[in-house]
Amino acid sequence: MWKWLHPYAKAETTYKLCYRLLPYFSWLAVITLVSGSIWGLFYAPSDYQQGDSFRIIYFHVPTAIWSMGAYTSMAICGLIGIVWQIRNAELAVYAIAPVGAAFTFLALISGAIWGKPMWGAWWVWDARLTSELILLFLYLGVIALYNSFEDKRTAARASSILAIVGVINVPIIHYSVEWWNTLHQGASITKLDKPSISPDMLWPLLLNISGFLFVLAALVCLRLANQILINDARRPWVKAMVSEKTNKAEQSKNKATLADKE
């Protein structure tokens, strides 16, 4: 029944929706990220224990939160795509994956840089950093799996299945790593958790958390639109777009040759 509920116009509708939403997300992202970062970097008071190095929190925590959030939404899209056979949801999986991987990478790097002054080492097997590292592997798996299939439809479904399997594991991994961490290192190492944070510090953090969410949303809109374009390459509406582009290219070429002659 669902198959009949999604007529082929729907891909085009989604494509247009992506571009309609894009400016809102982009502007919201710019406003929140710029204000949050400036507030956090220059105006928020410094932490009494960590000094000004704590300001890395404004980048580490949002990316860490949304790296997990992106994985979860990716898996939800995969599930919707597999269960209800909705092509656009399958396409969203690979639209989200690279952005999520980049966020995970940022969370890891910022965590490591923060760790250097805190622990005196770039890498400590801290619970959150370790699970971020494993999350990065999970993302890389999804991306690698998608790219190794020639047929992109098969690729989209395979990576959807992997994302679903992965998301069942994410909480288990998180929990197990946390547990392993307390077992092996006890409480001697300060975790990257925010200890009862003061409101002056919290507001910019919330701004940046929402800012990174908008960045994620905007990027996913762009990439999803592109995925739809690739998937629908043989449909008339995409063909019209391609031929329009061809005409434009020819026109500009003609202009160039005319200019040369003159």
Add this chain to the structure above:
Amino acid sequence: MNNLSTSKPLSYWSAFKSIFIREIKLAWQKPTQLVQPVVFFLIVVTLFPLGISPAPKTLQMIGPGVIWIAAILAIMLVVERLFRQDYQEGTIEAWLLSTVPMSLLVGAKLLAAWFISCSVLVLITPVLALLMNIETHVIPALMLSLLVGTPILLFVGAIGNALTVGLNQGGVLLSLLVLPLYIPVLIFATSLIEAATLNMSYTGQMSILISMLLVSCFFAPVAIAAALKNTVN
């Protein structure tokens, strides 16, 4: 003779049984495939004392982890070729076209694969435990952890194999997909053994492992069936 309406009733149980028996027969005909993971398991464990230190204290400390990592690698070998022949010969297609649910058929295959390849790994661990200088009272815990843990590894690995079986390059991609998913099992299993070494109760870790086994028993065949259906496309 050509009456199209009468047919022998098809039972799920006999289908399950026939796949199980087929796997055993196949394994019996190709004993090298049966022995390979076991030998690999032994060799990998042997490398560690040579590479780190043969001091009994060190061996005792790293022993459980080493045995578990070696078991994971050995199972990766098993998993890598799990569905390959069936895929290449078209058996997977035939399964998909059978009226018996795919996940049941996959379950039979996995159960047989566990008996064929993984049970041997569990059985030879006492030998490895002696090599790694692990105290005798820890050996039952080690074997128990492998008994519960190896099916999880096999089931999760089979999902990875089902996803990549249609591709030419299997191995590296498979390990990228599967190894991160193995981490929780590794953590809980080694901590179970650690608890046993300290003469502490390990029911907590055991129950976590068992619940992971149940979850993977339930989900893996469904995921594998979906993945195989997708690969055959």
Add this chain to the structure above:
Amino acid sequence: MLEVQGLTCFRQNRCLFAGLNFVLSEHQICQIEGPNGAGKSTLLRAILGLFRADEGQIIWSGKSTTQQAELFLQQVFFLGHKFAINSDLTPWQNLEFWSALNPTQNDDFASALTKVGLTGLEHIPCHSLSAGQHRRVALARLWLTNTKLWVLDEPFTAIDKSGVQLLQQRFNSHLTSGGMILLTSHQDLSQEFAQLHTIKLTDNTGEII
């Protein structure tokens, strides 16, 4: 009755066929023709649900096959490019295994293997058989199955003349007992089957709306 309605299949963004319609009813045999890469195998696989069609429906006795997958599969016999014969098992074991998963009219493997001329080879592993014999093992299933619809992908390749004749006899007896056959072949079959229908797939790279 098998009814294909508006079937459209893409493979890697290439349109194999679009809006394909045809009906196959009892006692009918239908041959799908076309050059290599025209999508003959894909069409067969799409009908069986092994390939996800982009558009269209397969109707089996009045209902969509996706709604009654199990009922449909109970009445279908498929022989593809790969014929699901394990090369380490014997012909006998292969048939035994196959019959445990598929609806059959009897379990008389001996006579089925005799029919396809494999007497005496029942109990040696399939990898020591020739390609043609390999194929015959797969074809022996035709004498065991009691499904209504046969979907056969190139059943005549790697088969000698007498084998082809034998197959055609079997097809005819299946057709007279109310079966239907859908097959791909490069051979011209109009001599052998009076009621033959053909579907031509051209090298279609067209578009659909």
Add this chain to the structure above:
Amino acid sequence: MHFNSISEALAMGGYGPYVWSTVGIVIAVLLFLIIHSMTAKKRTLTMLRLEQERADKIALAKQSNDDYQSKPNHN
């Protein structure tokens, strides 16, 4: 402002290199992602255009080949 001067802000109480390198990396990665995503459409359309041209060429070649063969006395 929490800091008294720009140079103090840049120093970040001695943690300047850490904080600013984080900011730099975040900006670099985000910029890369944004540019990569924004040019994706263009790349796709170019790819599809080339594909289309190739298909047209093949069709043309086939057409002329057919014409050639259909002529009765082409030798």
